[in-house]
Amino acid sequence: xxxxxxxxxxxxxxxxxxxxxxxxxxSDCNITPLDNEKFESSILDVRNRLSVKLNNNGKCSxxxxxxxxxxxxxxxxxxxxxxxxxxxxEISVIEFxxxxxxxxxxxxxxxxxxxxLFTSRNxxxxxxxxxxxxxxxxxxxxxxxxxxxxxxxxKKNGQLHNDKEDEFDEIYKKYISGxxxxxxxxMHQKAIHSKKLTGExxxxxxxxxxxxxxxxxxHNEGDQEIYDNKILKCFQEFPELL
Numbered sequence: 001x002x003x004x005x006x007x008x009x010x011x012x013x014x015x016x017x018x019x020x021x022x023x024x025x026x027s028d029c030n031i032t033p034l035d036n037e038k039f040e041s042s043i044l045d046v047r048n049r050l051s052v053k054l055n056n057n058g059k060c061s062x063x064x065x066x067x068x069x070x071x072x073x074x075x076x077x078x079x080x081x082x083x084x085x086x087x088x089x090e091i092s093v094i095e096f097x098x099x100x101x102x103x104x105x106x107x108x109x110x111x112x113x114x115x116x117l118f119t120s121r122n123x124x125x126x127x128x129x130x131x132x133x134x135x136x137x138x139x140x141x142x143x144x145x146x147x148x149x150x151x152x153x154x155k156k157n158g159q160l161h162n163d164k165e166d167e168f169d170e171i172y173k174k175y176i177s178g179x180x181x182x183x184x185x186x187m188h189q190k191a192i193h194s195k196k197l198t199g200e201x202x203x204x205x206x207x208x209x210x211x212x213x214x215x216x217x218x219h220n221e222g223d224q225e226i227y228d229n230k231i232l233k234c235f236q237e238f239p240e241l242l
Contacts, residue, residue, distance in 0.1 A: 011184045053107040053188075058211040071102075097135070118132060125223060131206065171187060198216065203216075
């Protein structure tokens with residue numbers, strides 16, 4: 001039998017190790033020639049699905065169509081992220097998402113008036129009416145899911161969130177005679193079923209009662225990089241939004 005603090009520390013270490021093992025770096029991948037016929041077929045399939053999901057109202061950027069087709073083909077998408085937002089260290093990671101789930105999310109947004117605007121001061125998104133919704137917590141095949149489960153329970157300093165202490169106590173008491181893995185599994189299931197995981201971003205803008213879907217992005221890419229490398233391309237495609 002282990003004490004509660006030791007159990008918490010061991011669980012946190014296991015989460016960190018699992019995240020490290022699931023992060024797919026560019027150097028870990030074999031580069032293979034793109035099957036253009038398969039990719040073009042996937043783009044056509046995504047566009048056909050969008051014609052139904054958007055119900056002849058919303059619009060989707062060419063950038064997002066390509067992203068969804070990439071994930072539908074299981075190719076993985078390269079993201080350049082910052083290890084720490086306060087420094088300039090960057091790493092290349094590959095993420096794998098389930099495009100069908102993101103298409104269903106788009107369909108849900110078409111029937112919802114809810115908007116989650118970027119409101120952070122000194123952000124390139126500020127004042128431009130750009131919104132985000134989260135998708136990665138349930139769709140990723142890589143590290144993001146574990147990262148979000150970890151963030152559900154723990155602060156950046158490795159301590160439990162204050163409002164999660166009672167939940168952890170309940171799990172600890174239930175599995176005190178079991179293993180750390182059983183405690184970790186219960187914490188994972190609790191986080192998943194809470195439906196409060198944040199995940200990564202689907203970025204869009206609502207204009208004249210029409211949703212314009214821009215792109216997929218990881219929150220740790222950096223707002224300025226997302227704006228410069230993705231959003232500006234979408235504004236060029238949809239000049240009516242400027």
